[in-house]
Amino acid sequence: MERLPTLWEFLRTSFWFVPSLMAAGAVGLVALTISVEQSISLPSR
Numbered sequence: 001m002e003r004l005p006t007l008w009e010f011l012r013t014s015f016w017f018v019p020s021l022m023a024a025g026a027v028g029l030v031a032l033t034i035s036v037e038q039s040i041s042l043p044s045r
Contacts, residue, residue: 011017
């Protein structure tokens with residue numbers, strides 16, 4: 001169990017982990033936004 005905090009600290013302080021989480025979150029938000037937009041039907045002008 002001692003190895004898990006060490007691994008987490010290594011991942012958290014590395015230069016690729018946080019930006020990759022942010023990029024994955026952005027992709028998830030795009031997918032969510034598109035699905036919400038498609039499910040809402042607005043009246044056309």
